[in-house]
Amino acid sequence: MIEKLIQHCESFLPEIQGLQRFDSGGQKVVFLGNHVIHGSVVLKLIEINSDSSGKRALREMEIASKLVGNNFAKVYGYGSFTLGNQEFMYIIEEYIDGINLRKHLIMVGKMNFTEVLKLGCSLLEALKTIHSENLVHRDLKPENIILSTEKIVVIDFGIARDLEKQSLTADLAFFGPMTIGYAAPEQIKNQKRQICNRTDLFTWGIIMYECLMGVNPFRINSDSSEIILKDTITYNPPLLSCDHQDFSHIVHTCLNKAIHRRPPSAGHILETLKIRGISS
Template identity: 45%
Template structure:
């Protein structure tokens, strides 16, 4: 559950964006609200409103990162800008609305078939291959940020905590933890070990997703009552090798979930080539 640090009513939205019809709230975080909306120029869109605060540089990085990618693995960014809503300075992003089902909803329905998991895994690896080519680490690969569309497959959303390896980090060196979602963050991300953050960090989260889709549970959040428990479990617990599925697929997933980043596969493209050889 998300707790918002700011609220925006419908009247304020209409005043700030008279050319937009807001249909429904899709999600909400401490600094961000996402709506499904209709615009005269783009039609059906995902409309993001982000409170800038001291996070304006991260906000701009998110937009720049997301704008550099395109369908089918990522939504199209149509436009963005700044505005004032109810006396709050915000940045807005208008992006392609992806029809489909959240991967979280699919996972919550129970273990998925190996064929479906492999197809989604291949789609996501192709997306991570694109991010790796631009020296970008997404750092928030999780079911809530993935939509599965029946025509194009899995689409990766939200570059809110992405890290561009060619730019200086926005997280203070003295911070105990780096930006993350407990249960999906790699150990080096949890420990804010900036020099160890790489494309292999996203491969760790990809491995967790694959494990969760096949088993129906996240090995690092299962039975945990708090985020702290999930963090400790990620750092200390070694998940059992998946049983009852293709042994080569299970081996690849386990390899991606190694605690030390240098012991994981070298790149998403390397994993992609391995996955193409998996025969179900």
């Protein structure tokens, strides 16, 4: 099937050649290729198996194409095609030469404060842009953060929420779309009306904690999915131990279970860091 996809895509999209399988997961297959104008690109294919999966894929592509700046991959085009009886949607994106944060953490264990502060500020800038479009990423995690020598890039808007459009998740769904260990309590409970920019700030706090301590704060007690979900809702992890207690306090505030007790925005955190003299 992969060879058929490559042959079809190189015929259907003749501006991209030399396609090679790069990654896959779920209903997605990702290829690397050479674009006649843009050079190295990523071609992401998503299998469409239902009306809802088609709507979600289209929304992902629309969202990705909206986001412009140093913290996002450039989108060069998107669309759909049918191969046999299977429908696919595709998106062509800039290839970011780097590794994801998960692989980096596996290699180093944990990061020093200067590295984490730089990462944290870059992610906050990305979230400022995302939230300015009235979007919520909902799936910020180490696998979706690419570290390159030039920049830090946020990817994968597969479950991003556009607050100006109708939700694609059923009201009666027991859980909302999420990655266990990085989802905010309101995501876990599928409290759709509470999802907002502060939902992403909860996840930002988890990532900062994990990078500094070498462990996800909600995996401290167990790797069991059930316990991680329970701890995310009920457990308050110990304060970070780091060079700047002001930063530790900000992270701890982001991890508050009550949305209204988290910082009001990514920009507010950046301004606080600047005022306290600990911005990158």
